[in-house]
Amino acid sequence: MVASIYLDNNATTQIDPRVLQEMMPYLTGNYGNASSTNHKFGLIAAEAVQTARQRVADLIGVEDREITFTSGATESINIAIKGIYSRYQSIGKHIITCQTEHKAVLDVCRSLEKQGAEVTYLAVDNHGNIDLQDLKNAIRKDTVLIALMYANNETGVIHPIKDIADIASENKVLFFCDATQAVGKLPISLKNAGIDMMAFSAHKIYGPKGVGALYVKRKSKRIQLEPLMMGGGQENGLRGGTLNVPGIVGLGAAALLCKESMLEESKREEILRDHLQESLLELEATSVNGLTNSRLSHVTNITFRFLKAEHIMVSLGNIAMASGSACSTSSLDPSHVLLAMGLSKDDAHASLRFSLGRFNTKxxxxQAITLVSQKVKELRDESPAWQLFKRGLIE
Incomplete structure (x- = not known):
């Protein structure tokens, strides 16, 4: 029996035992409400939240008061995009995003279109890169927000964030960045980055599920958000509700570990990723999607032509892989990211994402290389399309 191999770290990561260890006291004895600071139980919780806030701020190079804790990146995205549109629609209703954004961003934008927003969805080239001139050309007098991700969740392609931020600043447009896949994986310092708002999540960096953060630049008086949830005025009135103290502690612990080991981990994962990628590319009719120098070091997205990725995954149930975003696994539609990059529906359906992590070994x-290679060959031997390809009857 082959042991299970987890290669789906872009979907979620294993909680680091060191993170869990820091969380445990706040699930048992230190169970106070962080807003109840009139007794020691609440004070202990409030101090733990503040420590976590500072750790998260240190990871991305900002002030602690610029961090708002949320239930995760999806909520942070909703607060940022909906909050800006609600507050600034009297100035303008135009938003710019990209065809390859995460569904959390795209679905919010489509929801706002029903409320009167006008959204420009930038195209990408066959490597998943946007054209900065297209971005410049898309900006209008009524543009209030640019919403572009830091790194793509399916391909790992990294956008030129500094250039995007400069364009936004030059045109006095706010810039929101979904950095869910980049935070904790890349060195990020927002002090002079030009990003006005940024979303990320704990469970992508070996922390718990159900907690994330939204960075909102405080030095700019222009940024005013309309909160989605009203409650007890927590998080500077931006996100009401009793704070998830254990989760926040976990996010802070995960942030600290990433700050300490990010560069070393990235180099190790890149070596493993390149070994996996190069080995699988030895198979005939395979290719990498988003093969560029500007790519996350732990991700590769590979097309195995004339097969269905779903068939490979089902027949190799002991290996965790993905055929698209984790939020879209119930959909039978091909990846919107790969289609935007110019892949055919068949090739998009034939593509698998491998995302490595902290706990993967050589x-x-x-073992994954051996098993995937064997299964691809077996399935192709049974594929009529593959036989036609080998006979030169189809391309």
Whole structure:
């Protein structure tokens, strides 16, 4: 029996035992409400939240008061985009985003279109890159927000964030960045980055599920958000509700570990990723999607032509992989990211994402290479399309 191999770290990560250890006291004895600071139980919780806030701020190079805790990146995205549109629609109703954004951003934008927003969805080239001139050309007098991700969740392609921020600043347009896949993986310092708002999540960086953060630049008086949820005025009135103290502590612990080990982990994961990628590319009619120098070091998205990615995954149930975003796994539609990059529906359906992480070993990668390669060959032997391809009857 082959042991399970987890290569779907872009969907979620294993909670680091060191993170869980820091969380445990706040699930048992230190169970106070962080807003109840009139007794020691609440004070202990409030102090833990503040420590976590500072750790998260340190990870991305900002002030602690610029961090708002949320239930995760999806909520942060909703607060940022809906909050800006609600507050600034009297100035303008135009938003710019990209065809390859995460569904959390795209669905929010489509929802706002029903409320009168006008949204421009930038195209990408076959490597998943936007054209900065297209971005400049898309900006109008009534543009209030640019919403572009830091790194793509399906391909790992990294956008030129500094250039985007400069364009936004030059045109006096706010810039929101979904950095869910980048935070904790790339060195990010927002002090002079030009990003006005940024979303990320704990469970992508070996923390718990159900907690994330939204960075909102405080030095700019222009940024005013309309809160989605009203409650007890927590988080400077931006996100009402009793704070998830254990989760926040976990996010803070995860942030600290990433700050300490990010560069070393990135180099190790890149070596493993390249070994996996190069080995699988030895198979005939395979290719990498988003093969560029500007790419997350732990991600590769590979097309195995004339197959269905779903068939590979089902037949290799002991290996966790993905055929698209984790939020879209119930959909039978091909990846919107890969289609935007110019892949055919068949090739998009034939593509698998491998995302490595902190706990993967060289032995696991070698085993995955062997198992995936064998299964691809077996399935192709049974594929009529593959036989036609080998006979030169289709391309």
């Amino acid at each position: 032995e696991e990668i070698d």
